Amino acid sequence: MGGLSAGNFLAKYNKKVLIIEKHNIPGGLITSFKRKGVQFDLGIESLYELNEGQAIPQFLEFWGTSIETQKNSGDISCFIDGKRYNFHHDSLKEDFLNAFPNDKEDINRIFEVNEKISKEMFSGTEAPKPPYEMNLFELIKFGIHNYTKKPTFMKYGLKNGNDVLKELTKNPIINSLIYSQGLFPMVYMAYVYRWSVIGKGSYPKDGMQAIPNASVNSFKANGGILKLNTEVTEILIEKDVAIGVKTKNGECYYARDIISNASPHFTYELLPSNFIKKDKLKYEIRNKEIFPSACALFLSINKNYDFENTSKFSFLTSSNYKDDYKSFTPENCPIEMIVYPQKTDDTNRAVVALFPIPYEYQGCWKTSSKRERVEEYYKLKAEVTETILHRLSLVMGNNFKDSIELAELSTPITFERFTYSKNGSFMGWAIDSKNYGKFMRQKTKVPHLFLVGQWVFPGFGVAGVTASGYYLAKDLLKSDGIDLEKDYINFFS
Numbered sequence: 002m003g004g005l006s007a008g009n010f011l012a013k014y015n016k017k018v019l020i021i022e023k024h025n026i027p028g029g030l031i032t033s034f035k036r037k038g039v040q041f042d043l044g045i046e047s048l049y050e051l052n053e054g055q056a057i058p059q060f061l062e063f064w065g066t067s068i069e070t071q072k073n074s075g076d077i078s079c080f081i082d083g084k085r086y087n088f089h090h091d092s093l094k095e096d097f098l099n100a101f102p103n104d105k106e107d108i109n110r111i112f113e114v115n116e117k118i119s120k121e122m123f124s125g126t127e128a129p130k131p132p133y134e135m136n137l138f139e140l141i142k143f144g145i146h147n148y149t150k151k152p153t154f155m156k157y158g159l160k161n162g163n164d165v166l167k168e169l170t171k172n173p174i175i176n177s178l179i180y181s182q183g184l185f186p187m188v189y190m191a192y193v194y195r196w197s198v199i200g201k202g203s204y205p206k207d208g209m210q211a212i213p214n215a216s217v218n219s220f221k222a223n224g225g226i227l228k229l230n231t232e233v234t235e236i237l238i239e240k241d242v243a244i245g246v247k248t249k250n251g252e253c254y255y256a257r258d259i260i261s262n263a264s265p266h267f268t269y270e271l272l273p274s275n276f277i278k279k280d281k282l283k284y285e286i287r288n289k290e291i292f293p294s295a296c297a298l299f300l301s302i303n304k305n306y307d308f309e310n311t312s313k314f315s316f317l318t319s320s321n322y323k324d325d326y327k328s329f330t331p332e333n334c335p336i337e338m339i340v341y342p343q344k345t346d347d348t349n350r351a352v353v354a355l356f357p358i359p360y361e362y363q364g365c366w367k368t369s370s371k372r373e374r375v376e377e378y379y380k381l382k383a384e385v386t387e388t389i390l391h392r393l394s395l396v397m398g399n400n401f402k403d404s405i406e407l408a409e410l411s412t413p414i415t416f417e418r419f420t421y422s423k424n425g426s427f428m429g430w431a432i433d434s435k436n437y438g439k440f441m442r443q444k445t446k447v448p449h450l451f452l453v454g455q456w457v458f459p460g461f462g463v464a465g466v467t468a469s470g471y472y473l474a475k476d477l478l479k480s481d482g483i484d485l486e487k488d489y490i491n492f493f494s
């Protein structure tokens with residue numbers, strides 16, 4: 002989506018743009034596919050930023066396209082140590098208070114803190130300036146602004162989620178419930194965000210693939226060219242400057258600017274081995290921590306199974322929020338299960354169970370150092386599938402088990418293989434307190450080679466990577482005297 006975004010902005014201003022995609026469909030991690038009577042989406046249940054007037058429809062509108070959406074107003078159900086807690090999307094706090102009458106004070110405190118963080122987080126509509134572009138004066142002003150205008154956000158939002166939870170309540174069940182909407186090591190604001198958008202997001206009527214598909218339509222309408230099934234295998238360098246790319250089938254394409262949507266790790270590998278800066282670039286990112294990957298188990302569930310209005314289930318123990326995610330195995334990992342809205346063509350219900358088993362699990366899932374998917378890999382996948390299905394059935398009951406008509410697992414290796422996102426990360430760099438905010442810039446140290454997507458400012462998420470394309474295009478168009486920021490603001494005023 003980062004690449005499609007940059008391509009759209011540039012094509013709109015009559016730049017000659019070629020997008021080269023190795024897969025047979027566009028969109029990378031924003032994708033949908035069909036199996037056994039249903040269309041699956043890869044893990045995103047709905048997006049707050051897809052609501053009317055929010056970032057994603059605005060980007061699409063600016064490019065000259067749009068998508069149809071529907072509200073996702075499902076409820077959530079969390080199983081902690083096997084006990085079920087139900088939360089209606091429109092009465093979250095009341096449901097907490099009813100479930101924990103003895104923890105009224107803690108619940109009030111948590112909701113007060115969360116509401117303040119949300120308000121401070123969502124205030125201001127201007128596109129922020131990348132921190133690395135600020136001079137000292139602007140940085141100081143930015144810091145003072147944050148401390149005076151966003152005090153709760155600064156006090157709690159940027160600390161690790163589990164540290165803040167311990168501060169807010171001593172009840173491990175309440176902590177586990179807050180954690181149930183994230184399941185990854187993240188700064189607290191990420192958990193606040195997840196809770197604040199429950200029941201408030203939108204879902205594309207045709208599934209998540211509608212977003213990249215619409216982006217391709219506007220890109221092509223503005224003269225852009227998309228080549229699918231074409232993998233870039235080399236970045237061509239002449240006199241230390243990026244001048245083009247070579248693809249797997251041996252074709253070369255030359256351009257003034259080369260933009261990579263793959264992670265920097267894979268991008269730098271594409272530089273020629275005799276290119277002097279290659280090792281230095283690789284060295285600079287070697288210790289940067291990466292956001293953990295996950296597994297996605299795609300389940301086609303018989304249409305007669307009644308999920309009522311629950312759109313998300315979580316299954317965890319009351320100590321998972323304190324666990325190191327690197328210790329998660331199929332037997333002990335927390336699980337989040339998304340029930341997707343039924344689409345017109347679906348004969349079954351599409352359900353996706355997500356769980357954080359690390360990329361490194363059992364020798365990178367028993368793939369060799371070349372990440373080859375050999376017999377052992379498939380055997381391990383089958384075992385993990387069985388374990389997770391067994392765990393889900395123990396909680397959900399035999400009726401649920403009997404309704405499963407298909408179960409297909411994707412691992413962190415799958416994510417990496419499809420997108421060349423290092424270690425299968427689906428958020429780019431780690432977003433714990435140590436790492437959040439250390440953005441890479443779009444411009445690399447190789448003249449005319451740029452990065453776009455979740456690894457560069459302003460980071461992960463559909464809206465984030467689309468914005469990364471905006472920032473890159475803004476920079477590239479500047480040399481033609483085009484002020485994209487001004488045009489963008491005028492377009493919506």
Ligand SMILES: Cc1cc2nc3c(=O)[nH]c(=O)nc-3n(C[C@H](O)[C@H](O)[C@H](O)COP(=O)(O)OP(=O)(O)OC[C@H]3O[C@@H](n4cnc5c(N)ncnc54)[C@H](O)[C@@H]3O)c2cc1C
Pocket residue numbers: 002003004021022023024027028029030031043044045046047048231232233234262263267297355419420421422427428429453454455456461462463464465466
């Ligand atoms: C399970 C899951 C849940 C998520 N939940 C949310 C959520 O709730 N909200 C949210 O906003 N975001 C969510 N995300 C994150 C979001 O989807 C990603 O941050 C975003 O889509 C990443 O986009 P990107 O442009 O950085 O790159 P990618 O999607 O990684 O795309 C990179 C593209 O480059 C192509 N490519 C790579 N190398 C080459 C090559 N050599 N030649 C040709 N093509 C190449 C790939 O095939 C791919 O199409 C979720 C993701 C997942 C997987």
